[in-house]
Amino acid sequence: MKSPILQTRRCFIQRTSLLAGAIASTSLNNVFGQSTIADRNVRVNNMEVFTVSVTDRTNWIIVRLTGSNGVTGLGEGSLGRRTELNELNQFYRLVEGESAFDVQQYRQRAWQLASSGDRALATAFSAIEQALWDLIAKSLQVPFYDLAGGILHDSLPVYANINRATSNRRPEGFADNAERAVADGFKSIKAAPFDGFPSLDSPLQEVQAARQLGVNCIYAMRDRVGDDIEIKIDAHSFFDTQMSIDVAHELEAANLSWYEEPVSPTQTENTKTIREAISQVLAGGEFLFGMEGFRPLCEQRAVDIIMPDIKHCGGMWEAFKISALAEIFNVLVSPHNPSGPVSTAASVALCAALPNFEILEYQWGEQSWRSSLIEPVEQFVNGNIEVSDQPGFGINLNQRVLEDHRI
Numbered sequence: 001m002k003s004p005i006l007q008t009r010r011c012f013i014q015r016t017s018l019l020a021g022a023i024a025s026t027s028l029n030n031v032f033g034q035s036t037i038a039d040r041n042v043r044v045n046n047m048e049v050f051t052v053s054v055t056d057r058t059n060w061i062i063v064r065l066t067g068s069n070g071v072t073g074l075g076e077g078s079l080g081r082r083t084e085l086n087e088l089n090q091f092y093r094l095v096e097g098e099s100a101f102d103v104q105q106y107r108q109r110a111w112q113l114a115s116s117g118d119r120a121l122a123t124a125f126s127a128i129e130q131a132l133w134d135l136i137a138k139s140l141q142v143p144f145y146d147l148a149g150g151i152l153h154d155s156l157p158v159y160a161n162i163n164r165a166t167s168n169r170r171p172e173g174f175a176d177n178a179e180r181a182v183a184d185g186f187k188s189i190k191a192a193p194f195d196g197f198p199s200l201d202s203p204l205q206e207v208q209a210a211r212q213l214g215v216n217c218i219y220a221m222r223d224r225v226g227d228d229i230e231i232k233i234d235a236h237s238f239f240d241t242q243m244s245i246d247v248a249h250e251l252e253a254a255n256l257s258w259y260e261e262p263v264s265p266t267q268t269e270n271t272k273t274i275r276e277a278i279s280q281v282l283a284g285g286e287f288l289f290g291m292e293g294f295r296p297l298c299e300q301r302a303v304d305i306i307m308p309d310i311k312h313c314g315g316m317w318e319a320f321k322i323s324a325l326a327e328i329f330n331v332l333v334s335p336h337n338p339s340g341p342v343s344t345a346a347s348v349a350l351c352a353a354l355p356n357f358e359i360l361e362y363q364w365g366e367q368s369w370r371s372s373l374i375e376p377v378e379q380f381v382n383g384n385i386e387v388s389d390q391p392g393f394g395i396n397l398n399q400r401v402l403e404d405h406r407i
Contacts, residue, residue: 042100042139043068044132047092050397051083051407052340052373055366057164059407060340061085064397065131067100073135074393076311076343077127079120083407087124095128100135103317114314115290122289122312129315130346138392144349145387148320151352155384158362159188159232161338165365166191170213171220178221178231181364187383188230188257188359193217197238211243215250222254230257232283237264241273248278258283258305265297272302283307286336290314294322298329305358309336311343316350327356337361341374344385345393352387360385373401 046066051059059082063075077085094109095102107129114125137144145151160181166173174191181189194214198206221231233256239247244262251259258281263270265284275282283305288294289312297303306326308319323333333356335347344362351357362380371378374395379385388394 040099040101041068042071042135043097044095044100044135045097047088047096047128049085049088050402052402052405053407054340054370054405055164057081058363058366059083060342061127062340062342062397062402063088063127063131065095065100065128065135067135067139069139071135071138072396073100073131073133073138074342074346074395074397075127075130075132075134076340076346077123078311078339078343079123082120085120085124085127087118087120088127091124091128095132100132100139103129103132103136106132107315107317115292117289119287119312122314126311126313126315126318129317130310130343133316134346134392136392141391143352143387143389143391144316144346144393145353148316148350148353151387152355153352153357154387156348156351156357156387157188157359158186158380158383158385159190159230159359160184160186160364160383161190161361162364163190163192163195163234164338164363169193169196169217171217174217175220175224177365178229179224182225182229184364185380185382186362186364187228188232189221189225189364190232190234190260190361191217191221192234192236194233194235194238197236200240200243211247215247218251218254218256227255232256232258232260234260235262237261239263241267241270244274245277248274248280252279256280260284260307261286265303268296268300268302271297272300275302275304281305283334287312290318291321291325294325298326298331301329301331303331305332305334307334307336307361309339310346310350311339312336316346319350320353323354323356330356332356332358334358335360338363341370341378342393342395342397344378345374345388345395348385348387349393369401369405373398373405 045068048064050062061077065073162177162181166177178189197210239262261284281304284303285306308322310319337347375398
């Protein structure tokens with residue numbers, strides 16, 4: 001006789017699989033049920049790509065699609081130091097001359113290429129998809145979140161990622177920038193003090209020195225900002241399973257609000273082993289693609305928080321589906337967003353409609369002119385950002401500032 005517990009578990013898995021399948025097959029025609037024939041006559045007739053020089057570590061790649069009605073839609077395809085993303089051209093050919101409203105057709109026609117495992121292709125696909133949604137919502141004169149079920153949050157908590165702005169990689173350098181971010185009103189900060197970690201087969205003394213330096217940087221931040229500020233640490237998958245657990249135990253007194261990707265999130269079993277062995281909240285998934293990429297982490301509850309990035313995960317609609325999948329398994333969502341103001345605005349518009357949203361990432365301290373690249377300017381108050389009620393993602397580019405800083 002089968003165990004009642006096993007039967008219950010099997011029924012639960014069947015139900016959740018059916019729900020995930022329903023999410024995946026949702027037709028966008030239902031979303032646009034109220035749109036008119038005139039609305040659907042909006043054709044995509046132009047693409048512009050702008051690369052904005054930020055720092056020696058960062059460039060922002062911005063896509064602007066123009067519809068036959070003169071309305072424009074924005075997307076971001078930033079990919080580290082890259083100054084170009086020529087992969088955009090092959091995806092643009094799939095939407096050129098087509099109705100801006102046929103997002104589902106674009107997704108189906110491009111999915112095989114976008115999901116091939118090439119991050120540049122995934123990013124280009126996602127940027128075009130973002131811009132289509134912004135163009136659609138602006139054409140309908142509604143915020144994006146109205147196309148995703150409506151607003152749930154009118155203000156979103158944000159954490160300041162201080163990592164790229166921290167050139168002094170010693171404890172005092174991280175502590176100084178942590179203090180500055182807190183002075184700017186942020187109640188939560190993130191850093192990656194283990195960047196540059198040697199390979200684990202390096203001499204033991206070298207590995208131990210790098211480990212100790214990272215730990216010292218974390219405690220220096222905690223000492224500087226006090227106990228009321230959240231500190232998140234990204235380990236960028238430098239460790240193995242046992243080192244991940246050992247470092248987490250060493251950091252317990254630092255009272256981290258989360259511990260991110262000590263091993264690659266594709267190592268689902270190892271990630272789950274770490275989660276079950278530590279006291280910290282575990283987060284991860286910043287470069288995974290699609291629902292299928294996130295499914296193992298969610299189904300096995302290998303992490304507490306997933307981090308889909310709209311620039312890399314398949315765009316807005318896929319991020320919404322990923323979040324719905326996570327909700328089934330009581331996993332929270334905190335979008336990865338070490339990005340420019342276009343990605344931030346799009347992420348805000350998405351997060352406003354997510355019931356399992358936790359907190360949004362903000363790339364702090366890179367350039368003083370960042371906020372003025374868009375109109376209206378980007379604003380954070382007491383570590384929060386207000387959700388815009390304007391059409392689309394609620395922003396347009398400031399052409400003057402763009403021209404001053406584009407490559």
